[in-house]
Every structure is written in structure tokens, then in C-alpha cells.
Amino acid sequence: MPNSPLKILGLLFPVLEIALFIFVASLIGFWYTVLMVLGTTALGIFLVRHHGMRGLERMVQQQGTAKFQGIVSAPVAMTAGLLLIIPGFITDFFGLLVLIPGARRLFMGLMVKKKPGRPGETSTSSSKGQEESGFHTIEGEYWSDDEKKEP
Numbered sequence: 838m839p840n841s842p843l844k845i846l847g848l849l850f851p852v853l854e855i856a857l858f859i860f861v862a863s864l865i866g867f868w869y870t871v872l873m874v875l876g877t878t879a880l881g882i883f884l885v886r887h888h889g890m891r892g893l894e895r896m897v898q899q900q901g902t903a904k905f906q907g908i909v910s911a912p913v914a915m916t917a918g919l920l921l922i923i924p925g926f927i928t929d930f931f932g933l934l935v936l937i938p939g940a941r942r943l944f945m946g947l948m949v950k951k952k953p954g955r956p957g958e959t960s961t962s963s964s965k966g967q968e969e970s971g972f973h974t975i976e977g978e979y980w981s982d983d984e985k986k987e988p
Contacts, residue, residue, distance in 0.1 A: 846965075855884050858926065874925075875931075877932070878922050878924060880918075880921050881917075881918040881919065881923075883921060884918030885915050888914035889915050891911060913944055913945055914941075917933070920932030938982060956973035
């Protein structure tokens with residue numbers, strides 16, 4: 838895999854971030870640019886702390902009755918926060934984009950439609966209850982490694 842797209846993006850992304858930082862600094866000044874980057878980092882830290890704790894509390898309080906969209910909302914906000922923590926204007930743009938309610942709903946919709954086990958496939962449930970709630974029952978067996986498995 839000599840030149841995979843991820844390798845190229847991994848090398849090109851920091852160069853683009855630095856070039857954009859220099860461009861913005863030339864327009865508004867170096868210290869204002871640094872203040873903008875530090876401000877979005879502080880906003881990202883706040884979002885991660887606030888939505889992370891609130892999301893965990895909501896999941897504990899509504900254990901078993903929580904709607905999937907409500908559970909997904911906190912990780913989406915935390916993702917926005919993490920994007921804002923990473924210094925750079927491109928990641929800040931995507932972090933702020935995810936904070937816009939319409940874009941957040943679109944992002945959550947993309948997350949909810951995917952099956953966890955199979956990338957690229959959408960959820961197709963025949964049961965009306967499962968289709969409305971977004972939850973699917975998976976039956977199976979498990980055992981502890983400490984216990985001996987009987988044939």
C-alpha cells in the first residue's frame with residue numbers, strides 16, 4: 838500500500854492546517870489568531886466535560902427506557918468538542934458544524950441508521966416495535982473463561 842488515500846490525507850492535513858493558520862494570522866494578526874484557537878479549544882473542553890457527564894447521567898437515569906437519539910446526542914456533542922480541542926481551523930469548522938442543530942440531527946441520523954456489526958449496511962427490521970425504537974434483540978450464549986465449557 839504505497840500511497841493510500843489515508844496516508845496522503847494524514848500528511849496533507851497538518852500542512853493545510855498550518856497554511857490556513859498562517860493565512861488567518863496574516864489577515865487578523867498573530868495574537869488574535871492564537872486567541873481564536875485557544876477560545877475554540879476552551880469551548881471544546883467545556884463541551885466534552887458538560888456533555889460527557891450529562892450524557893452519562895442521562896443514560897443512568899433512563900436505563901432501559903432511553904430513546905436511542907437521546908443517547909447518541911451526547912457522543913455527537915462530545916465529538917464536536919474533541920474536534921474543537923484539536924488546534925486548527927479545519928477541525929474547528931467541522932466541530933462547529935456538528936453543533937448546528939440541523940447538522941447534528943443529520944449526523945445522528947447517519948449514526949442511527951448503521952448497524953453496529955456491519956459497516957455500510959442500513960437497519961432493516963421487520964418488527965414494527967424494533968423499527969420505531971431503533972433497538973434490535975440479539976440472542977446468544979456466553980460463558981466465563983473460568984468455567985469449563987461442557988460439550
